[in-house]
Amino acid sequence: MLQNLNFNSCLPANIRFGLNIVKNELLQAIQQANKSKVFIATDAGLVKTGLIDSITTPLIENGIETIIFSDVEPNPTADTVMRGADLYNENSCDMIIAIGGGSSMDFSKAVGVVVTHSGHILEFRREGGKVITNPIPLLFAIPTTVGTGSEVTAVSIVTDKSAGRKCAISSPNLIPKIAFIDPLLTITLPRHIVAATAIDALVHAIEAYTSLRSNPISDGLALQAMRMIIENLPASYAQPDNIEARTQIHLASTIAGMAFTLGGLGLVHYCSHPMSAVYNVPHGVANAILLPHVIEYNLISNHKKFANIARIFNLN
Ligand SMILES: [Fe+2]
Known part of the structure; x- marks a missing residue:
């Protein structure tokens, strides 16, 4: 059977894949983009393993300032997103790097929306919400789990705790500009x-x-x-x-x-x-x-x- 042959296909994913790709290419990519104050979104577990230090140390040694937000929880809530956006703005950051699983990447996309638009993140939910009109800050994604796919998708899932539901926030503007896929980062994954x-x-x-x-x-x-x-x-x-x-x-x-x-x-x-x-x-x-x-x-x-x-x- 001929399947759905009327479709639009838009997938501007820029993937850099390989062992040690983060170590070898992240700094250069930040420098090429002319960014100097990086908002790092991650979770406390990854900070504890030393992984975040191993990624940020070479950046700091080369004059890149890093602001680390490590409170991203599984199924990140809208409140956490708004706190992250406050930290981004207070420090006048100029790009975002998400390090972790889907939660860190979805959180980063949502923070990107809040810092480039006026309003609360839940106002941008896919069903009937405001349209995302502006590009979000430069976003690099470094997945450390093996399932989410958020590093190449246009969607962020944010939990609305008071309503007991998850909201999808969606726009092609949310696709990370570069996804660094380094299998070595998954070796310590439980x-x-x-x-x-x-x-x-x-x-x-x-x-x-x-x-x-x-x-x-x-x-x-x-x-x-x-x-x-x-x-x-x-x-x-x-x-x-x-x-x-x-x-x-x-x-x-x-x-x-x-x-x-x-x-x-x-x-x-x-x-x-x-x-x-x-x-x-x-x-x-x-x-x-x-x-x-x-x-x-x-x-x-x-x-x-x-x-x-x-x-x-x-x-x-
Ligand atoms: Fe999924």
Whole structure:
């Protein structure tokens, strides 16, 4: 069947991928952009591991000032975003680097919106909110988990705690200008986070592939991401120092992010966001719980595509 052949495809992702790519190219990229006061968005756990120091020290030694905001929580709230924006403005920062998982990257995009527009972040929610008209500050993304794909997407998910829901904020302006994908940054990732975030990436690929908005470009990306995740997730989980497996899974999560940027997501994500907003369930865990039920429900919609997925899993 000819699928959705009327579509727009816009994916201006600038990806720099490789072992030690952050160490080798981040400073130069900041200098080339002529920036000198960097707002670093991350979480307390990454500060504790020393990873943030290892990234910021060479910057500081070369005259780049770094303002670190390390209060980003899982499922970042609108209040945290507004606090981050205050810190950015108080220090007159001129760019943002997100280091961490989806929470740090989504938080950074939202801070970028607040510091370039007037109003509260929740006023910019996708459903009926204000339009994001201005470019956000220069944003680099350095993912340290293996699932979110936020480093190449145009969406930020922010939790509205008082309403008990998650809000999507969306604009092509939110796509990070450069995504630095360095598999070495995932070596110390705890196993349960590898499992949860890689399942998130797998769900991105499955939902992009079976979405009503899917198209031949998103299909190609989604199928490739699924193959890489299925082949490499067991080794990536069991052997933290298996660089090859971590490399494959890290890249697959970025490819899955590109797939769903073009093809869209589905019922797993629409149901998992409320679960995370109300019960603070990690996003990937909520997706894992929902996936079998949604597949069973959706199976009748496209037998051919679900059969292709089954073949990738080596199932009959
Ligand atoms: Fe997701």
